[in-house]
Amino acid sequence: MRMYDIIDKKKYKKKLSDEEISFVVEGYTKGSIPDYQMAAFLMAVWCNGMDEEETLSLTMAMAHSGDMLDLSMIPGTKVDKHSTGGVGDKTTLSVGPIIASLGIPMAKMSGRGLGHTGGTIDKLDSIPGFSSDISDERFIEIVKTVGFCDAAQTKDLAPADKKIYALRDVTATVDDYSLIASSIMSKKIASGADAILLDVKCGNGAFMQDRESALKLAECMMNIGKLAGRKVNCMITDMNEPLGKTVGNSIEVIEAIDLLKYGFDSHKVDKRYSDIVLYVCRELVLMSDVFKDEKYNDMTEEERMNEAEILVRGAVDSGRALEKMKEFIAAEGGDSNVVNDESLLPEAEFKYEVTFDRDGFLEGVDTKEVGMASLILGAGRLKKEDDIDPAAGIRLLKHLGDEVKRGETFAYLYTNKKESIEEAKQRLLKAYRVSKESNSTKNVIIDILRQQ
Numbered sequence: 001m002r003m004y005d006i007i008d009k010k011k012y013k014k015k016l017s018d019e020e021i022s023f024v025v026e027g028y029t030k031g032s033i034p035d036y037q038m039a040a041f042l043m044a045v046w047c048n049g050m051d052e053e054e055t056l057s058l059t060m061a062m063a064h065s066g067d068m069l070d071l072s073m074i075p076g077t078k079v080d081k082h083s084t085g086g087v088g089d090k091t092t093l094s095v096g097p098i099i100a101s102l103g104i105p106m107a108k109m110s111g112r113g114l115g116h117t118g119g120t121i122d123k124l125d126s127i128p129g130f131s132s133d134i135s136d137e138r139f140i141e142i143v144k145t146v147g148f149c150d151a152a153q154t155k156d157l158a159p160a161d162k163k164i165y166a167l168r169d170v171t172a173t174v175d176d177y178s179l180i181a182s183s184i185m186s187k188k189i190a191s192g193a194d195a196i197l198l199d200v201k202c203g204n205g206a207f208m209q210d211r212e213s214a215l216k217l218a219e220c221m222m223n224i225g226k227l228a229g230r231k232v233n234c235m236i237t238d239m240n241e242p243l244g245k246t247v248g249n250s251i252e253v254i255e256a257i258d259l260l261k262y263g264f265d266s267h268k269v270d271k272r273y274s275d276i277v278l279y280v281c282r283e284l285v286l287m288s289d290v291f292k293d294e295k296y297n298d299m300t301e302e303e304r305m306n307e308a309e310i311l312v313r314g315a316v317d318s319g320r321a322l323e324k325m326k327e328f329i330a331a332e333g334g335d336s337n338v339v340n341d342e343s344l345l346p347e348a349e350f351k352y353e354v355t356f357d358r359d360g361f362l363e364g365v366d367t368k369e370v371g372m373a374s375l376i377l378g379a380g381r382l383k384k385e386d387d388i389d390p391a392a393g394i395r396l397l398k399h400l401g402d403e404v405k406r407g408e409t410f411a412y413l414y415t416n417k418k419e420s421i422e423e424a425k426q427r428l429l430k431a432y433r434v435s436k437e438s439n440s441t442k443n444v445i446i447d448i449l450r451q452q
């Protein structure tokens, strides 16, 4: 087989075989196919697309390019969740302990933040002592004993995706459905869970800008899941404003803990955030073994959904989920006292109040810009190798649709870099559009798609 012939075939919109796709992935990962040929191949795929079979071949070749985690020694259906990324998305931090406290094993590998998007591992690493860098054996042991583990993706997990993604990033070939779907699904399949819930973010802070493209990506990933023998369901959720009240790392950990502490309906908890956590948990319960017993056979779908919601609410209201959060933090080496005492988490030296300069109603926000303002304060990274400041970030006091008055506090900026405050403030204020009249706000849950 020659790489030249494979590129030529894709250039003329011909279908590639499983062997040809494996040849490309293996060759590029090992270094026998150079960047220039792979770049030409990716552009041919971007222009001419891949069908379902080709996309599955690509996914499986990337998944098998490194370690495949075997979770079979953990009894029952192992669940996982994944978000396609956004601003202020700390959902996993609340969901993991809730799900584990219901006796459902959740085995999750997460990534770090890049550009305007945050990463769960950065948020967890802000907890003193916490280490997300753990061996596969320890990962399995924690899922077995605690019920939830969240570890950083190792370099041996789908290494082909890592190399190909870096090349896509500099050759304008990131935004292709088959390439995105196979990239996400290769990592999920290699991570070993049986049932995966994908939260496909949609809006101006996300990869997918509108509902149609989010649905197309969701369907593509569900199809890969089905062909690969994994249960995959999807939620499409709104990312036309940051999720919750905080954007950063330690401040997002506090917000996630607060949900477990005060409950879904507390005025101290952001409604859009609690809605997402509730729905993600409900869907994970439905995908788990909870209703597997024969006695549930007669239950309607609606009854199952109601029952699942009761279980999820019960886990939080009883305090079991909060206890599980402590257990999970301690298992990964962190100081579990942060759950009772937030002052143990990194705190920024400078806190700056941002007031609004106009009267009106918040009509729209450039969510990416809020992520970038947080990055400027130190909470994010432009390049993979950049350091982040766990204490930096933004607390937002207003949502879209809310009334704002000139001179009223609208956000707090946290940073250890005093010189970053002015730029972050200007970018934050510029990101918001204000109108004279109140507009209706969007529901955070847009669609739920379940595999038949």
Ligand code: URA
Residues within 6 Å of the ligand: 084, 165, 174, 179, 180, 181, 183, 184, 207
């Ligand atoms: N996230 C991934 O892991 N891969 C992509 O291609 C896009 C988003």
